[in-house]
Amino acid sequence: MNRRRLKDRIAGYSMFILTISSLFLVVAMGIGLYMKASPILQEHSLWDLLSASEWKPMKNQFGFFPFLMGTLWVSGLALIIAIPISLLTAIYLTEYSHSMVRRFVYPFLDILAGLPSVIYGVWGMLLIVPWVANVAAPWVGRSTTGYTVLACGIVLGVTVIPLLVSLFIEIFSNVSHELREATFALGATRWQTTKNVVIRKTAPGIVAAIVLAASRVMGETIAVIMVCGNLAIAPGSLLDACYPIPALIANNYGEMLSMPLYESALMFAAFILFFVVLVFNLFSRLVLKKIKSE
Amino acid sequence: MNIFHREPKAENRTHFSVDRKFPHPENLRLSTHALSVYIGGNPILKLVNVEIPKNKITCIIGPSGCGKTTLLRTFNRLVDTIEGVKLEGVVMLGEHDIVRAAASEITEIRRLIGLVPQRPCPLPMSIYDNIAYGCRIHGISGRKKLDAIVEYYLRAVGLWDEVCDRLHMPASRLSGGQQQRLCLARSLAIEPSYLLADESTSALDPISSRTVEELFVKLKQDYSIVMVTHTLRQAKRIADHVIFMYLGEVIEEGDADQVFNHPRHELTQQYLNGAFS
Amino acid sequence: MKRSIFEEKVFKALMYAAIALVMFFVASVVLSVFKRGLPLLSWEMVSQLPGGGFYMGGGGGFLNAIVGSVYIVGGATILGLIISIPVVFFLNVYLKPYSKFGFVARLAYDVLFGIPSIVYGAFGFTIMIYLGLRASLLGGTLVVTLLIIPIFIRSMDEVAKTIPSDLMEAAYSLGSTRWETIGVIVRQIAPAIATATLLSIGRAIGDAAGVMFTAGFSDRIPTSLSQQTATLPLSVYFQLQSPSLEVQDRAYAAAVVLTLIVLFLSISGRIIMNRFSRNKIQ
Numbered sequence: 001m002n003r004r005r006l007k008d009r010i011a012g013y014s015m016f017i018l019t020i021s022s023l024f025l026v027v028a029m030g031i032g033l034y035m036k037a038s039p040i041l042q043e044h045s046l047w048d049l050l051s052a053s054e055w056k057p058m059k060n061q062f063g064f065f066p067f068l069m070g071t072l073w074v075s076g077l078a079l080i081i082a083i084p085i086s087l088l089t090a091i092y093l094t095e096y097s098h099s100m101v102r103r104f105v106y107p108f109l110d111i112l113a114g115l116p117s118v119i120y121g122v123w124g125m126l127l128i129v130p131w132v133a134n135v136a137a138p139w140v141g142r143s144t145t146g147y148t149v150l151a152c153g154i155v156l157g158v159t160v161i162p163l164l165v166s167l168f169i170e171i172f173s174n175v176s177h178e179l180r181e182a183t184f185a186l187g188a189t190r191w192q193t194t195k196n197v198v199i200r201k202t203a204p205g206i207v208a209a210i211v212l213a214a215s216r217v218m219g220e221t222i223a224v225i226m227v228c229g230n231l232a233i234a235p236g237s238l239l240d241a242c243y244p245i246p247a248l249i250a251n252n253y254g255e256m257l258s259m260p261l262y263e264s265a266l267m268f269a270a271f272i273l274f275f276v277v278l279v280f281n282l283f284s285r286l287v288l289k290k291i292k293s294e
Numbered sequence: 295m296n297i298f299h300r301e302p303k304a305e306n307r308t309h310f311s312v313d314r315k316f317p318h319p320e321n322l323r324l325s326t327h328a329l330s331v332y333i334g335g336n337p338i339l340k341l342v343n344v345e346i347p348k349n350k351i352t353c354i355i356g357p358s359g360c361g362k363t364t365l366l367r368t369f370n371r372l373v374d375t376i377e378g379v380k381l382e383g384v385v386m387l388g389e390h391d392i393v394r395a396a397a398s399e400i401t402e403i404r405r406l407i408g409l410v411p412q413r414p415c416p417l418p419m420s421i422y423d424n425i426a427y428g429c430r431i432h433g434i435s436g437r438k439k440l441d442a443i444v445e446y447y448l449r450a451v452g453l454w455d456e457v458c459d460r461l462h463m464p465a466s467r468l469s470g471g472q473q474q475r476l477c478l479a480r481s482l483a484i485e486p487s488y489l490l491a492d493e494s495t496s497a498l499d500p501i502s503s504r505t506v507e508e509l510f511v512k513l514k515q516d517y518s519i520v521m522v523t524h525t526l527r528q529a530k531r532i533a534d535h536v537i538f539m540y541l542g543e544v545i546e547e548g549d550a551d552q553v554f555n556h557p558r559h560e561l562t563q564q565y566l567n568g569a570f571s
Numbered sequence: 572m573k574r575s576i577f578e579e580k581v582f583k584a585l586m587y588a589a590i591a592l593v594m595f596f597v598a599s600v601v602l603s604v605f606k607r608g609l610p611l612l613s614w615e616m617v618s619q620l621p622g623g624g625f626y627m628g629g630g631g632g633f634l635n636a637i638v639g640s641v642y643i644v645g646g647a648t649i650l651g652l653i654i655s656i657p658v659v660f661f662l663n664v665y666l667k668p669y670s671k672f673g674f675v676a677r678l679a680y681d682v683l684f685g686i687p688s689i690v691y692g693a694f695g696f697t698i699m700i701y702l703g704l705r706a707s708l709l710g711g712t713l714v715v716t717l718l719i720i721p722i723f724i725r726s727m728d729e730v731a732k733t734i735p736s737d738l739m740e741a742a743y744s745l746g747s748t749r750w751e752t753i754g755v756i757v758r759q760i761a762p763a764i765a766t767a768t769l770l771s772i773g774r775a776i777g778d779a780a781g782v783m784f785t786a787g788f789s790d791r792i793p794t795s796l797s798q799q800t801a802t803l804p805l806s807v808y809f810q811l812q813s814p815s816l817e818v819q820d821r822a823y824a825a826a827v828v829l830t831l832i833v834l835f836l837s838i839s840g841r842i843i844m845n846r847f848s849r850n851k852i853q
Contacts, residue, residue, distance in 0.1 A: 004431070005398040008748035015661035018654055022720060023679045029686070029694045036697050088589035096586065105590065107841065108597045114837040115600060115830065116777020118804040122826045123600045125811065126607055158596045165593075189579040212685065219687020221780035222808055246689045246780065253696070253784050270693035274686060281685040285678055372740055377669045401746040409744035415737040418758040427754070428745035477741065484745055
């Protein structure tokens with residue numbers, strides 16, 4: 001009798017410890033990265049780091065501005081591409097389609113979600129980059145290599161579609177049928193119902209989903225590095241090369257060990273990424289949880 | 295067809311002592327004294343005093359929301375799973391004070407008080423393991439012993455002939471009525487003194503429902519059965535003792551014949567006449 | 572035509588276009604990789620080490636990357652399961668459904684799930700330097716383990732949350748302690764464990780940014796935990812940077828292998844979810 005109770009207790013405690021220590025990972029990550037980043041923060045002010053444009057590690061110049069802008073441009077474009085496509089797809093799948101269609105489309109979304117980032121990179125190099133160089137750029141009278149914000153944004157946009165669609169579908173299916181039927185009964189069309197009831201009712205959820213998608217896009221590394229051009233200058237247009245933060249970290253991991261401040265700079269970049277993603281995730285997950293519990 | 299045609303011989307059935315696996319305290323009495331249950335501050339049960347008679351079928355009746363199920367679930371402390379629940383008063387099972395029982399005591403109390411759930415709920419394992427599970431966790435092992443127990447209790451609920459050649463099939467493949475009898479056998483296998491049944495026939499078709507009902511009647515020789523039921527007719531068919539509850543209070547308690555035919559309380563009279571339900 | 576009907580038609584057309592676009596993207600990604608890489612894929616590619624070093628060409632294949640990925644993913648999956656299953660069990664059995672700690676824990680796993688693998692890689696790398704480890708099979712495996720634990724926990728927890736309360740009560744009413752209900756629960760969520768495993772393998776095998784710092788790269792198959800090792804995604808990425816066309820071909824062939832593995836995992840995940848539910852009670 002007591003042995004059973006003891007077993008129950010011991011199992012409980014050990015599982016509790018496992019749970020706590022796995023949770024501790026978030027904290028450890030934040031603290032670890034911050035500690036590694038602190039040498040450069042002592043040398044340069046936060047504002048200097050973020051606003052300076054010169055990136056010359058050998059000369060002790062660490063300006064993150066080009067990388068921040070690269071990330072912003074690329075993420076913004078990716079979301080502009082992905083949001084309408086995902087929203088329309090999700091609306092079609094939840095509001096319009098038969099279950100037959102859904103059964104046909106879901107595996108495709110599964111595949112899209114499952115493909116590794118490096119494969120998207122290969123796809124970008126094989127199709128998107130040449131398309132930008134040979135079709136898009138000449139069309140506006142410019143010439144580029146194709147390794148541009150545009151190519152990068154398209155590739156990232158596609159990678160994030162499955163995440164957005166699945167989040168949207170989950171949010172939309174939380175809207176009760178009675179509500180939809182109520183406006184149908186007033187003679188509204190399907191689209192009017194969707195627009196006035198479903199989307200309005202789920203607006204906070206849609207925003208949360210987009211924020212979540214933004215955090216995913218910002219952290220994408222390998223696909224970005226393969227098509228972005230890796231030029232440390234803040235992009236001025238869609239047809240300029242760019243250099244987002246994850247690419248900066250990944251490209252320089254080998255050299256950084258030789259110079260302490262260089263390593264610290266890269267860890268600072270990782271810390272920015274961690275911090276932004278953490279805040280975005282906390283916000284959107286809390287909103288999504290609240291919606292789900294209603 | 296008589297499902298009992300291969301039931302264990304009468305002298306066997308009443309003599310668990312022959313293969314008694316667990317200590318059996320004599321004269322376990324189950325009673326409550328001034329039991330109140332609050333959920334989130336709202337009183338669900340108010341100062342309930344009942345005593346469950348031995349070897350009888352006690353039916354708890356009353357309109358929905360009157361606290362029947364809560365009372366039942368207090369007996370084996372399954373109320374603990376509800377958020378914000380608070381118990382006051384005393385519930386005694388022999389020497390165990392159920393309200394104040396520590397975690398280790400609760401598992402023992404639950405062994406002494408079996409539960410037949412509302413909907414059939416086989417564990418996700420084979421028929422055999424469903425019955426053996428309870429015995430195993432209470433420390434009984436050995437292939438031969440378990441084989442005997444499984445056969446014995448499957449016979450006791452009239453399921454043996456139907457399933458003896460597929461004991462290792464997943465229990466989820468049985469029909470609803472068979473599943474419910476399996477759940478009954480599973481509860482019996484740990485030799486409880488009391489059996490709680492929470493509308494245990496409500497999810498079954500009429501024939502299976504009748505079969506399970508008849509089983510309860512047979513089983514009262516060895517067990518004291520507490521049953522929550524939503525159908526008055528069922529209560530009239532099988533109850534020996536009746537507890538009528540209304541808004542968390544016990545309005546009337548007594549012999550079935552007396553409560554059904556000569557209710558003392560106005561409310562009971564109205565309920566029996568179908569004035570509310 | 573009434574304005575509302577017109578609007579309806581326009582948006583319906585846009586939705587068809589969106590769906591078509593999604594389909595096109597899927598087909599385009601998979602087919603472009605296959606079209607470029609499939610003709611190059613040969614037995615030699617998957618069964619030999621790179622001949623003259625991965626960057627220089629000289630025949631051979633990318634067996635080093637396949638084996639490296641299998642080692643890392645296999646190790647990470649086992650370690651990940653050992654940690655995640657108890658956590659899921661703790662969250663769902665030991666904690667009450669309305670527990671505050673459970674809420675915070677689930678939120679934290681959601682956040683961990685969202686943190687990019689490059690950050691895991693950078694963090695893992697600093698820890699390794701602190702401990703005096705160099706890029707190695709061990710380091711890569713540990714980082715990938717950290718990376719997939721949140722995936723494991725989230726997907727299993729999703730299913731564990733749907734375990735009917737009747738089932739738990741049935742086990743409790745027989746006098747089970749919480750620990751003893753594990754047998755019941757594991758059987759109930761076995762399909763979820765299987766699917767979660769496949770999903771995580773899919774994510775683990777495709778992850779490049781996490782192992783870039785921590786596993787390094789090597790032309791040979793590692794013979795000990797402290798040696799560097801190649802992985803499939805990194806072998807695609809690094810070899811594409813080579814000026815030698817022969818090496819680039821190897822990268823495309825490796826991309827095909829990686830895609831095939833991921834497709835296989837994704838499809839079998841679906842099948843298992845549908846089929847494996849033999850003992851499961853709905």
